[in-house]
Amino acid sequence: MSNSVELFGADYSVYVRICRIALVEKGVDYKLHPVDIFADGGPPRDYHDMNPFGRIPSFRHEKFELYETDAITAYIDEAFDGPELMPRDTKARARARQIMRLADAEIYRHLVWGVYVPWKDGKPMPGLERAGLTLGELDRLAGQSWMAGDQFSLADAYVYPMLVYVSIVPEGRAQLAEFAGLTRWMEQMSSRKSIIFSQFSDENA
Ligand SMILES: N[C@@H](CCC(=O)N[C@@H](CS)C(=O)NCC(=O)O)C(=O)O
Structure with missing residues (x-):
């Protein structure tokens, strides 16, 4: 294989x-x-x-x-065989999909391209204005331990790489720190094998 x-x-x-x-x-x-x-x-x-x-x-x-x-x-x-990457429960699966589309439509568009990318280029960050709304909503929708359901899912896989880029930017990191649940989830995710194995080169710079 x-x-x-x-x-x-x-x-x-x-x-x-x-x-x-x-x-x-x-x-x-x-x-x-x-x-x-x-x-x-x-x-x-x-x-x-x-x-x-x-x-x-x-x-x-x-x-x-x-x-x-x-x-x-x-x-x-x-x-492929292996652990299921989407929750079985209908409501948890719907929540996972909602968070994945939120990641596409809001986090990637406004926080990666509107905060991280301009910050790296030394330009103004238009997405910062939207960060509180987006992160607050993510925090509200997320489950206790995982983004959706009671175990890791594709919703976790979608959100983490995007929030890592937000957290590299000092202003983004400060906004993330306002949300204790998201901060705890980021820490929990950071020790997973799949996350360590796929680190961005500027993640720990
Ligand atoms: N909807 C696509 C988005 C992929 C995407 O935007 N990838 C970026 C890199 S992270 C890219 O290739 N950007 C170049 C471009 O849009 O021309 C997906 O889900 O795969």
Whole structure:
């Protein structure tokens, strides 16, 4: 099975990291092929055969190819043996999906691209205004120990890489510290094998 699973993307990407976390949590061996979308001239030309939009990640299992993280992680969960990555309970599963879409629509868009990315470039951070609302809502929706249900799920895999980038920014870290539940969850997540294995290079800088 080992080399039949391939992931294409860069280790700085939150979406690539979500897939890597899912693969490790599921216990699936895989090969990561580096694709740098920010390289001069963009990703290699033949990468567009896998993803015509030039976004990462893309995924291949034997001859089956996929892009879009939601589809990739659902496939990983359903195609391989190992712990289930979505709650069985209908309400907990709905909550997990809600949090995953909130991560796409709010956290990635406004806190990764509106806080972390401009901060790194020394520019104003328009997303900071929205951080309290978004983090407060996440804190309200999250379960006691996990984002949804009573064990790790894809909702945890989605939110963690995004909040790590928020926490690298001093102003983002200060806003996160206002939410004791989220802070505790971040600490708990930080010692998981899948999280350690997929660390961003600037995570502990
Ligand atoms: N909806 C896509 C989003 C993936 C995405 O936005 N990836 C970023 C890197 S984290 C990317 O490739 N950005 C380049 C671009 O949008 O052109 C997914 O869920 O996989």
